[in-house]
Amino acid sequence: MKNYTSVHDVADVAALVNEALEIKKAPFAHKELGAGKTLGLIFLNPSLRTRLSTQKAALNLGMNVMVMNLDKEGWALEIQEGVVMDGTTVEHIKEAAAVMGQYCDILGLRSFPKLQDKEEDYSEDILNKFIKYAGIPILSLESATRHPLQSLADLVTITEKAPAGKRPKVVLTWAPHVKALPQAVPNSFAEWMCKADVDFVITHPEGYELEGSFTDGATIEYDQDKALAEADFVYVKNWSSFQDYGKVLSDGKGWMMTPEKLKVTNDAKVMHCLPVRRGLELSNEILDSPSSIVIEEAGNRVYAAQAVLKQMLESL
C-alpha cells in the first residue's frame, strides 16, 4: 500500500482487518520493521485518539515519530497556485509538503474541512497536494471527507464482536449536536461498510443525505425505529448537511440514542468514533452500560493504524 486515504487504497479489506486482529494478539511481532524509519504526524486540527493511537502504532513497529502541530508550532499554509503571497500565509503547501517529505519516510496528515464551500472541501485539495508534493507516502489522519483509520478500526471492532454464524446488521444513525460537524466519519464509515460483509442501513432526518458515492449499496431509511429493528451494531454520529452544505438543519430532537430505542435491536452493540456529547448524541445510560463498545473501539485504533503502517512500510 502506497498512500492510505480511503478504502480504495486497500487491495483486500478483509485481509487488512485480519492483519489488525493478528497484530492485536502480538503488537510487538514486527518491532524491527520500522527501524530507522520516521513517521511525521502533521496536525492542522486538534486530535486525541488519532494522535496517540497512531504514535503508539508506529512505536510498536519500531519507528521514530515526529509530531508537529503545524497550525500552532508553525504557520499558516498557502494552498492556491500562482498566488502572490503578500498576505498572512507564510509558506506554500508545495514547499511545506516537499520539505517534510525530506525528513520523513511516511507522513500522516490531519486536515478538517472548513464546511463553507462543498466543492473546495470535496476536492480534498490539501490532502491531494500533500500527496502530490511530499514525495513520500501519505497517511490520512482524517481529511475533509474521510477518516479511514477510524473506519478500519470500526470494521475491526465489528468483526471482533459480530454474532457468530450470521451476517451482522449495522445501522449508522444520525444524532443531534450543537455544532456543524464534517461528514468525514459517516462518509468513510459508509464507504467501508458497503465493502464489508454486513447488512448496512443508514438512518437520518431528511436533508442529511450523504454524498451518493459513499453510500452506494447502503439502504437509506428515514424512520429511525424501522432502521434499528434487529440491528447488531448501532453506529451513532452527528454530521452537518451535505446538500445545504455544512448547515445544521434543526435541533434533531428525538434522534438521540437511548436504551428505549435499542429495544427493537438484536441487543445491539453501540459504537461512536468519539468524542461524544453525552446526553445529546447518546444517552449517559447507554454509554455507562455494557451495550457501549466505544472504548474498545477506540482501543482498536492502535491495531488498525499498525496494520496500515505495516503495509505501508512493506511497500517502501
Place this chain on the structure above:
Amino acid sequence: MKNYTSVHDVADVAALVNEALEIKKAPFAHKELGAGKTLGLIFLNPSLRTRLSTQKAALNLGMNVMVMNLDKEGWALEIQEGVVMDGTTVEHIKEAAAVMGQYCDILGLRSFPKLQDKEEDYSEDILNKFIKYAGIPILSLESATRHPLQSLADLVTITEKAPAGKRPKVVLTWAPHVKALPQAVPNSFAEWMCKADVDFVITHPEGYELEGSFTDGATIEYDQDKALAEADFVYVKNWSSFQDYGKVLSDGKGWMMTPEKLKVTNDAKVMHCLPVRRGLELSNEILDSPSSIVIEEAGNRVYAAQAVLKQMLESL
C-alpha cells in the same frame, strides 16, 4: 506501587528515597524494565520541570513517552456526571481517561486547582476520575492539592545534603507573590516532611494555615525569625490562603527570604520548587550564592520520577 498521587501511596518512604539515590548513581541500570511500555503525559496546565524530568526518567527506563497538552492540542473536558453536553466541553472525562488508558501503560496527569471552590479542589475530582476511569495506573504530575514528585525530589535532596550525625531541622516558610498560587506544593511538602526523619517547622503569616491533615506532626510558628533559628534547610514557597480560599491576604512585605534572615540558621541550604520570583519570594543574593540548592533540587526530579516509575513498572 499502583497509583502515585501522594505519600500515602508509598509503602516505605525511606526505601523509595534510597532507590532514587541509587538510580542517581546509575541512571541506566534498569533500562530494559520499560521496554515496550508507554507512559502518557497529559498536561491540563503548563509545565517545564515536571514535563522534562518525567520524560527523561521514563526514557532512562526504556519506556516510550507520548506527551499531550490536552488543553491546547485537544479540547475541553466535561467533568460533571449526568450532564447534557450541549455547551463548550467536547469530551467527557469518562471517555477521555478510558481511551488514554487504552493507549498507555501508565498515565501521568497534571491538573491545577481553579482556586475558586475549596471543596471542589480538595475533592481532587479530576485526578480521582482519571484513576477511576483510565483503567491503568495514574502518576500525579501535580494535582489540585499535592505535588508528590516534587516532594519526593525534595526529600531526596534533603537526605543527600543533610549534616552528618544529626536530625535535620527543616523550615517551610511562606513567601510573597503577586498571584494567588495553589497550596499543592506546601501541602505535599508538609505531608512528606511529617513522614520523614526531620524536625519540621512551618512559618507563615496568620491566615495562611494549611489544611490540618497535611501538617499533622509539624510545628506551626508565626514568627519567621524564631522558626528559622538553627534551621538546616529553608524551603521557600508562596501559597494562597486555605481558609479564605484562594485569596492573597496581604502583600507579605518582610517575608521574602534574604541573607540577613539566614544568619540565625545553621548555615541553611535554601530550597524552592521553582519557578521562583526573584526579588519577591527569594532574594537574588541567595539564589546566586552557594546557600541555594534549587538547581540540584530540580535535577533530583529525574531520579525521584525514575524511582516512582520503576516501582510502578514493577507492579504492572
Place this chain on the structure above:
Amino acid sequence: MKNYTSVHDVADVAALVNEALEIKKAPFAHKELGAGKTLGLIFLNPSLRTRLSTQKAALNLGMNVMVMNLDKEGWALEIQEGVVMDGTTVEHIKEAAAVMGQYCDILGLRSFPKLQDKEEDYSEDILNKFIKYAGIPILSLESATRHPLQSLADLVTITEKAPAGKRPKVVLTWAPHVKALPQAVPNSFAEWMCKADVDFVITHPEGYELEGSFTDGATIEYDQDKALAEADFVYVKNWSSFQDYGKVLSDGKGWMMTPEKLKVTNDAKVMHCLPVRRGLELSNEILDSPSSIVIEEAGNRVYAAQAVLKQMLESL
C-alpha cells in the same frame, strides 16, 4: 566542538562540510554515538525545518529528544539581572537554563530578535545567558543575529552542486517582503561564505547594508543585474534594515527574483532558506523549475545538524 552558535565555533569548516556529506551517504553510521544522551530543543519561536531536521538528526545518532515550546507549554522568561519579578515573567533565565541543563546533555535554543533595539538584539543576550547558565553545550537553532545550522546546510548544498573545476560565484540577493524580518539568515550566510572557497557578492537596495563584521571579504554591489552576472548560485532572502533598525524601507519593487533576471547568470541554482513568499521574494516560475534547489537545500538541514551534533557528542 563545545557550543555551536556561529562559524567561529567551527575549527575546520571544510572538514565539517565533508562530514555532513559523508553522513548523507550513511545516516545511521554513528547510531550508537548518542545512546543514553538527551537533546533538548527549546523553541521560543515557531519552527518547521529546524524542529524536524534537528530532531531527525539526533534520532539518527541514537539520541533521545525532548521538545519544548517554552512560550506555549511553559511561561515567559525574565532576562534582566537583579530585577524584582513582580510582573508577568514567571521564571528567570538563570533558573530555566540551569534546570534544563540538568535534564539534557545538549540544549538547542531558538530565539528570534524583537527588532526593536539593535544593541539588545546584537548582544545575543538570551543565547549568551543560556550558554552561561545551562552548564551544558548549546546548539543555536537560530538566534537574534545568526542561523548557523541553516548556513552549514547552505554550504553543504553549494559544495554538492558546484560546477566542477571552478571556484563558484555565489550571490546573496535581497528580496521584497511584507514583514520586517531578522538579519540572522543573511548575516550568517555571509559569515560562512566569507570563510568558504567561493567568490561572494551581496546585492541589496541602499539602506539594507548588513553589519560589517558579517560581510568582511564580500563584495557589495547595489546593482542587482551586475551582481548576478555569471553567478553559479543565487541565494534569495529578505531582511529588514540594520541601520534604520528593523525597518522595511520600501516595497522593494523590482527586486523579486525572476527567470528574466537569471539569464545573466551561469545557469545559476537558486537557493532560499524557506519559508519563501512565492510571487513576492521569488517567482513561482523559478520555484517550480529545475533552477530551484530549495528542497534539496532543506533536506541537507538533517545532515548539517547531524554533523554538528556528532562533533558536539564527541566533545562531551
